Amino acid sequence: MANPRALALDVLIKVEEQKAYSHLVLNQVLNKHRQLDLRDRHLLTELVYGTIQHQRLLDFYLEPFLKQGMAKLDVWVKQLLRLSAYQLFFLTRIPSYAVVNEAVKLAKKRGHRGIQGLINGVLRNLLREPKRSLDTICDPVERIAVETSHPTWLVARWAEQYGLKTAQEICRANNERPVLTVRVNPLKASKQEVMDHLRALGYHVSETAVAQQGLRVENPAKLMESSLFKQGYFTIQSESSMLVAPLLRPEPGMKVLDLCAAPGGKTTHLAELMDNRGHVVANDVHAHKLKLIKKAAKRLGITIINVTAYDGTTVSSGQLGHFERILVDAPCSGFGVIKHKPDLKWHKRPEDIKHIAELQLQLLTRAAQLLIPGGQLVYSTCTIDREENESVITRFLEDHPDFEVGEIRQIFPQDFGSDGFFMAKLSKA
Numbered sequence: 001m002a003n004p005r006a007l008a009l010d011v012l013i014k015v016e017e018q019k020a021y022s023h024l025v026l027n028q029v030l031n032k033h034r035q036l037d038l039r040d041r042h043l044l045t046e047l048v049y050g051t052i053q054h055q056r057l058l059d060f061y062l063e064p065f066l067k068q069g070m071a072k073l074d075v076w077v078k079q080l081l082r083l084s085a086y087q088l089f090f091l092t093r094i095p096s097y098a099v100v101n102e103a104v105k106l107a108k109k110r111g112h113r114g115i116q117g118l119i120n121g122v123l124r125n126l127l128r129e130p131k132r133s134l135d136t137i138c139d140p141v142e143r144i145a146v147e148t149s150h151p152t153w154l155v156a157r158w159a160e161q162y163g164l165k166t167a168q169e170i171c172r173a174n175n176e177r178p179v180l181t182v183r184v185n186p187l188k189a190s191k192q193e194v195m196d197h198l199r200a201l202g203y204h205v206s207e208t209a210v211a212q213q214g215l216r217v218e219n220p221a222k223l224m225e226s227s228l229f230k231q232g233y234f235t236i237q238s239e240s241s242m243l244v245a246p247l248l249r250p251e252p253g254m255k256v257l258d259l260c261a262a263p264g265g266k267t268t269h270l271a272e273l274m275d276n277r278g279h280v281v282a283n284d285v286h287a288h289k290l291k292l293i294k295k296a297a298k299r300l301g302i303t304i305i306n307v308t309a310y311d312g313t314t315v316s317s318g319q320l321g322h323f324e325r326i327l328v329d330a331p332c333s334g335f336g337v338i339k340h341k342p343d344l345k346w347h348k349r350p351e352d353i354k355h356i357a358e359l360q361l362q363l364l365t366r367a368a369q370l371l372i373p374g375g376q377l378v379y380s381t382c383t384i385d386r387e388e389n390e391s392v393i394t395r396f397l398e399d400h401p402d403f404e405v406g407e408i409r410q411i412f413p414q415d416f417g418s419d420g421f422f423m424a425k426l427s428k429a
């Protein structure tokens with residue numbers, strides 16, 4: 001029988017060595033080990049996310065017991081120490097002797113006696129000695145960065161953009177467990193009907209705080225295996241994402257373009273808001289992702305979506321036609337969704353932001369040309385970085401005097417427990 005700690009260690013090693021996305025690696029492992037019971041699946045998930053989320057704080061506690069520091073250790077040893085320290089400090093329901101024994105067993109499988117001794121010694125010291133105090137860190141940015149486990153440059157960036165207090169709130173919210181939300185498909189049923197159905201199946205469901213069609217599901221295990229999901233009564237989507245398509249106000253019969261559409265969460269929402277009447281072009285540069293959009297549309301009973309695979313920065317209007325509404329849900333750093341993808345904070349670099357902001361501006365510029373006069377466009381990202389959000393809009397408007405900016409909304413991950421998101425509405429004269 002697969003052991004959740006051993007599997008968690010495999011995932012952590014892969015995420016660090018290959019800079020892989022934690023949610024993708026974890027899902028692969030969960031799919032491969034279908035025989036794991038629900039408790040072990042929860043534990044595995046908790047161990048992976050928790051260890052990555054609190055990595056820097058765990059290192060801060062571990063460092064004093066390592067003569068050569070964490071940086072010198074092999075990746076697997078480092079990750080095993082973090083995984084064990086996470087359990088000792090954050091999962092106190094697991095007895096500490098069990099944590100140490102399991103760690104030593106895993107070390108035995110992977111390494112020689114010396115490493116076993118090191119793991120055993122460090123963890124026992126960690127239990128015996130008083131916890132290292134955070135009060136030794138004088139710089140306020142550094143203190144938030146260590147306490148909430150974020151890179152210092154990122155906290156400094158948010159503190160500069162929004163102030164220290166907001167930066168701290170963002171960091172704390174990033175370590176919270178996200179609640180799963182679903183968007184009800186009005187083509188199939190009302191929100192009340194879906195809520196009643198889900199409750200009858202034993203799910204704890206309530207309405208979302210802000211999004212009209214949204215429901216929160218507190219115990220979502222096996223939700224995607226339910227007949228309700230398979231028959232297209234809802235789509236799994238974060239509450240913040242559910243606010244984007246309504247901002248574009250698509251109407252039945254319109255010609256709408258979703259320039260960066262895959263996997264189609266917002267395309268299908270647009271089609272639902274149009275009552276499945278009109279025409280939606282769902283474009284994405286990655287052709288292999290288009291099948292996800294087609295599959296979602298089919299499940300939801302949507303028939304007005306056509307897919308195309310062009311680079312949105314170069315696509316010509318002849319290829320796509322002219323549109324009354326365009327959504328540019330741009331690729332971004334993803335700093336608004338760190339709750340779901342904690343590895344992002346360790347893998348992204350400041351230069352990535354510069355690079356992606358250029359791409360975003362190019363996509364927006366191209367979209368502007370595909371819009372008919374009097375048409376409307378929404379630019380959105382799942383990030384909270386000003387360089388990818390307000391700055392892109394400002395730069396765009398400097399070159400496009402025929403555009404006017406309407407509603408702009410920056411959502412933070414602490415606002416209503418969902419993701420950080422940015423959306424701006426632009427109208428063409």
Ligand SMILES: C[S@@+](CC[C@H](N)C(=O)[O-])C[C@H]1O[C@@H](n2cnc3c(N)ncnc32)[C@H](O)[C@@H]1O
Nearest residue numbers: 260261262263264265266284285311312329331
């Ligand atoms: C934020 S995701 C879109 C999410 C989608 N709107 C949804 O709600 O499900 C950004 C998408 O942009 C696509 N993309 C990246 N560069 C692109 C480009 N140059 N042209 C078109 N699409 C691009 C990516 O493949 C990715 O699927």
